Amino acid sequence: MNKYCCGCGVLLQCEEPYEDGYVYPTHFEETVMCRRCFRLKHYGEYKVTNKSNAFYKTIIKDIFRQQELVLHIVDIFNMGNMDYIYSKVFSPAILVISKYDIFPKSINEEKLISYFKNKYPRYKEVITISSEKNYHMDELFKLINKYKCSNEVYVLGNTNAGKSSFINKMIKNYTDKNNFLVTSYMPATTLNVISIKINEDLTLLDTPGIVDDGNIVTHLDEEIVKLITIKNEIKPRIYQVKEPTSLILDKIGRINIMNESNISIYISNNVDIDKASFSKNDKYKDLDCTKIKCLDSEELVIEGLCFIKCSCKTKFEIYLNEGTDVYTRDKIIGSDV
Numbered sequence: 001m002n003k004y005c006c007g008c009g010v011l012l013q014c015e016e017p018y019e020d021g022y023v024y025p026t027h028f029e030e031t032v033m034c035r036r037c038f039r040l041k042h043y044g045e046y047k048v049t050n051k052s053n054a055f056y057k058t059i060i061k062d063i064f065r066q067q068e069l070v071l072h073i074v075d076i077f078n079m080g081n082m083d084y085i086y087s088k089v090f091s092p093a094i095l096v097i098s099k100y101d102i103f104p105k106s107i108n109e110e111k112l113i114s115y116f117k118n119k120y121p122r123y124k125e126v127i128t129i130s131s132e133k134n135y136h137m138d139e140l141f142k143l144i145n146k147y148k149c150s151n152e153v154y155v156l157g158n159t160n161a162g163k164s165s166f167i168n169k170m171i172k173n174y175t176d177k178n179n180f181l182v183t184s185y186m187p188a189t190t191l192n193v194i195s196i197k198i199n200e201d202l203t204l205l206d207t208p209g210i211v212d213d214g215n216i217v218t219h220l221d222e223e224i225v226k227l228i229t230i231k232n233e234i235k236p237r238i239y240q241v242k243e244p245t246s247l248i249l250d251k252i253g254r255i256n257i258m259n260e261s262n263i264s265i266y267i268s269n270n271v272d273i274d275k276a277s278f279s280k281n282d283k284y285k286d287l288d289c290t291k292i293k294c295l296d297s298e299e300l301v302i303e304g305l306c307f308i309k310c311s312c313k314t315k316f317e318i319y320l321n322e323g324t325d326v327y328t329r330d331k332i333i334g335s336d337v
């Protein structure tokens with residue numbers, strides 16, 4: 001009989017130690033978790049999986065074919081693939097903005113919700129949540145019951161968006177179970193669809209997240225991914241720039257600001273940023289450079305790392321490991337610079 005890992009959903013097997021789903025042959029009968037999840041859960045050790053993004057995208061297409069209610073979980077620091085997923089939304093779907101506890105208090109929640117409602121009108125509802133702080137869980141639970149088409153509701157989104165953490169909070173709040181899904185700050189934790197029964201009328205289906213190749217986490221070592229993962233409310237770093245200025249982001253890269261401007265950087269509070277001499281300090285200048293302009297109505301995004309707002313049109317030179325997406329978008333968070 002096939003057995004699936006209760007942490008990541010993968011098929012358990014005891015033949016291929018280097019493949020997903022491996023368990024020691026002697027443990028196969030009694031275990032419910034693969035070796036990868038066991039080591040992640042108990043020792044914080046992460047093992048890269050070899051599943052391709054094409055596999056995850058096939059799962060997403062299949063889900064939308066079911067015509068069940070979908071909860072699309074989005075972390076605004078990791079919005080690559082947003083348009084890809086939205087392009088599939090033609091059945092009931094709720095947009096869930098996750099990790100609201102890390103948003104600065106200055107943010108106007110109503111404006112944030114309107115931004116998404118206007119830009120993505122096919123979502124039935126847009127709601128902010130924090131699984132960490134148990135914020136808006138009851139409200140979302142009510143919306144799920146209002147819009148679900150059957151007992152099954154799919155939870156999908158990018159890898160690391162917070163899907164499994166959200167389901168764990170639902171398990172904690174609304175069931176007496178104590179089996180939780182495995183979560184981590186590294187990408188591709190959940191590897192297959194996992195069905196979680198919340199009550200007789202509701203089963204949540206966790207899904208593997210889509211990996212965004214342009215996200216900086218796919219280009220950094222685990223120790224640095226841990227450093228840039230945002231765990232607490234962001235305290236924006238504000239710089240009044242009078243002349244070309246360099247900011248050195250420790251262990252990550254360099255941001256050159258080329259003209260006078262007031263800059264706010266929304267980034268993990270754990271990342272050290274040093275102002276350095278623009279011309280005399282060459283640190284990180286050997287990394288890949290993106291030259292980009294940002295208007296005051298926009299924000300500059302370094303996918304998976306931060307976003308930056310500026311008080312006027314500002315030219316930037318961003319030095320990072322190759323492959324990270326750097327782009328501008330209409331401001332999501334209202335102006336506070």
Ligand SMILES: Nc1nc2c(ncn2[C@@H]2O[C@H](COP(=O)(O)OP(=O)(O)OP(=O)(O)O)[C@@H](O)[C@H]2O)c(=O)[nH]1
Nearest residue numbers: 131132160161162163164165183184188189190209
């Ligand atoms: N601050 C904060 N962090 C959160 C919250 N929800 C999830 N996280 C963190 O986000 C990271 C990813 O969470 P997961 O629940 O594993 O994300 P996922 O969407 O299931 O990821 P995959 O399984 O890889 O698709 C973990 O480090 C979580 O602790 C939240 O509400 N607030």
Ligand SMILES: [Mg+2]
Nearest residue numbers: 163164189190
């Ligand atoms: Mg997951």
